[in-house]
Amino acid sequence: MAAEPMKVNGTCLSPETIGAFVDGRFKDRERDVIADHLASCEACYFAFSEAARIKLTAGTEKIPLVVPQRPVPVWRKASVLAGLAAAAMLVIAVNVFSPFGANGDRRALEQLVASVGTARTFEPRLSGGFAYAPVRGPVRGANDPINLSPDVRIAIAEIEKQYAARPVAASAALIGGDADRAIAILDAASRATPNDARIFSDFAAAYLVRAERTRTTSDAATALAMANRALEIDRLMPEALFNRALALQLSGQAADARVAWQAYLTVDDRSGFADEARAHLRILSSQP
Amino acid sequence: MSGESDFLAALPVIDDVTARVCRRHHLNASDAEEFQSEVRFRFIERDYEVLRQFEGRCALSTYVTVVVQRLFFDWRNKHWGRWRPSIEAKRLGPTAILIEQLVTRDGWPIDQALEMVRVNHHVEIDDATGAFCDTLSARIPSRRLVSEDDAAEIPSDGPSADVRVVMAEREFLAKRVQAALDRARQALPPMERLILKMLFEDRTAVSDIARALHLDQRQLYRTRDRLLESVGASMEKEGISRAEIDALLSAPAVEWERDADGPVSPANDAGRLEKRGASWLRSR
Numbered sequence: 270m271a272a273e274p275m276k277v278n279g280t281c282l283s284p285e286t287i288g289a290f291v292d293g294r295f296k297d298r299e300r301d302v303i304a305d306h307l308a309s310c311e312a313c314y315f316a317f318s319e320a321a322r323i324k325l326t327a328g329t330e331k332i333p334l335v336v337p338q339r340p341v342p343v344w345r346k347a348s349v350l351a352g353l354a355a356a357a358m359l360v361i362a363v364n365v366f367s368p369f370g371a372n373g374d375r376r377a378l379e380q381l382v383a384s385v386g387t388a389r390t391f392e393p394r395l396s397g398g399f400a401y402a403p404v405r406g407p408v409r410g411a412n413d414p415i416n417l418s419p420d421v422r423i424a425i426a427e428i429e430k431q432y433a434a435r436p437v438a439a440s441a442a443l444i445g446g447d448a449d450r451a452i453a454i455l456d457a458a459s460r461a462t463p464n465d466a467r468i469f470s471d472f473a474a475a476y477l478v479r480a481e482r483t484r485t486t487s488d489a490a491t492a493l494a495m496a497n498r499a500l501e502i503d504r505l506m507p508e509a510l511f512n513r514a515l516a517l518q519l520s521g522q523a524a525d526a527r528v529a530w531q532a533y534l535t536v537d538d539r540s541g542f543a544d545e546a547r548a549h550l551r552i553l554s555s556q557p
Numbered sequence: 558m559s560g561e562s563d564f565l566a567a568l569p570v571i572d573d574v575t576a577r578v579c580r581r582h583h584l585n586a587s588d589a590e591e592f593q594s595e596v597r598f599r600f601i602e603r604d605y606e607v608l609r610q611f612e613g614r615c616a617l618s619t620y621v622t623v624v625v626q627r628l629f630f631d632w633r634n635k636h637w638g639r640w641r642p643s644i645e646a647k648r649l650g651p652t653a654i655l656i657e658q659l660v661t662r663d664g665w666p667i668d669q670a671l672e673m674v675r676v677n678h679h680v681e682i683d684d685a686t687g688a689f690c691d692t693l694s695a696r697i698p699s700r701r702l703v704s705e706d707d708a709a710e711i712p713s714d715g716p717s718a719d720v721r722v723v724m725a726e727r728e729f730l731a732k733r734v735q736a737a738l739d740r741a742r743q744a745l746p747p748m749e750r751l752i753l754k755m756l757f758e759d760r761t762a763v764s765d766i767a768r769a770l771h772l773d774q775r776q777l778y779r780t781r782d783r784l785l786e787s788v789g790a791s792m793e794k795e796g797i798s799r800a801e802i803d804a805l806l807s808a809p810a811v812e813w814e815r816d817a818d819g820p821v822s823p824a825n826d827a828g829r830l831e832k833r834g835a836s837w838l839r840s841r
Contacts, residue, residue, distance in 0.1 A: 288615035
């Protein structure tokens with residue numbers, strides 16, 4: 270049996286992008302880019318139209334996506350409130366402390382995203398749904414320690430303890446200011462999973478963070494290669510498009526960077542990241 | 558293992574979607590079993606990579622559905638080999654594709670192909686598919702077994718030379734109309750191209766397109782009328798007659814609810830056999 274067909278090649282939409290289109294998660298230009306592809310690609314159109322048909326006729330959203338639970342015994346019904354409280358504690362405990370929870374490292378990443386909130390300490394984008402906020406770097410110099418909130422430190426410590434070799438640990442390391450460790454983790458992860466766009470996009474982000482702090486052009490060039498690899502896998506991934514434009518700009522390729530920022534704006538023209546992209550475009554346009 | 562528990566949690570949806578796909582595309586029992594194994598294998602391989610890749614940008618059930626559809630597309634292409642259904646069969650849906658596959662690829666006579674569709678898949682043939690079967694049977698003569706000695710003397714059951722010329726002209730015209738439609742489509746914005754594709758290649762009802770694309774239905778009716786007008790005008794400019802354009806653009810739509818196959822077990826479905834397909838077959 271062939272090993273590769275599951276992974277979408279560079280020219281097609283990822284299943285999740287098609288799924289998000291079916292769920293109506295895109296707006297305006299982003300939606301047009303996807304509709305343009307669907308109108309001309311038989312494979313993606315088939316997946317879209319058949320999935321939409323199933324969703325609308327069978328209502329798959331109503332199908333529960335949880336492992337069935339045992340019914341609660343009658344004698345325990347009297348202590349429903351106490352039970353609920355205990356269950357809530359259990360859920361929190363599983364989410365925070367168990368490496369083998371229902372969603373594993375995805376939950377750890379969600380925990381990290383929530384604890385970071387709007388405390389953005391570097392410009393490159395990590396995958397996983399980190400919120401937009403203006404960059405707040407170190408107070409004095411580029412190499413000073415980053416001032417992290419206790420919540421973020423706790424989340425990073427938990428991830429380091431339980432998911433040391435997983436890609437989520439790279440995100441934690443990068444947020445904690447250790448770009449070298451993030452790169453080492455992502456290097457191993459990219460070898461183990463060579464078709465995951467998120468890993469390559471985060472890899473680009475890690476190299477970009479190091480390039481910004483150490484002012485090395487070779488890191489910017491590697492970041493560009495990693496972002497390109499991510500876009501080969503998922504050509505509409507916003508984080509990878511953002512990191513690619515940043516890598517081109519850091520590498521001094523102004524003309525290509527302008528095109529790359531414009532490409533980013535085709536998938537996101539409303540968020541704060543889009544405002545940053547426009548700001549970069551203005552800077553690049555003012556350059557000779 | 559987190560991947561394993563994610564997989565087990567998603568397994569009911571994976572199996573449900575797989576079963577729906579098998580029913581909709583009329584897979585026989587062994588093919589359905591093979592496809593289900595293939596789907597499960599794909600979700601399990603590489604430490605549950607498919608589920609680990611999920612980022613939460615859409616509902617997990619939608620993601621699983623898209624993945625299964627994509628797997629089916631690959632699986633079907635692998636099984637079809639070089640054979641591809643005609644545009645008309647694709648437009649009419651899985652039943653027409655199955656009939657065409659049985660007749661043109663596997664060489665079954667149209668009557669037997671319909672009998673197989675009726676008995677094995679419990680499919681009712683609607684008027685549009687019935688008309689498609691008529692053109693299919695005219696295109697492909699039925700086979701007759703005769704001795705080698707008599708073979709030279711027996712005239713072909715197939716259409717005469719004159720009819721073949723007319724059929725070739727019709728096919729040429731159909732290709733010309735399709736090419737003109739493709740060209741007219743290129744000038745449209747992406748969303749309208751997609752709407753047009755759903756309208757004319759899939760015969761999807763406007764109400765279903767509106768729901769699938771999250772558009773306002775009343776506005777979509779206006780968009781459809783405008784599209785029909787502009788595409789028709791472009792095609793007329795290319796020398797396609799109004800009658801041909803009308804024939805192409807006025808094909809009736811098929812609503813998804815009516816078209817969808819419900820979760821009916823073939824074993825308990827004997828009562829559904831006496832449907833329009835059976836009467837159509839008898840009337841031939």
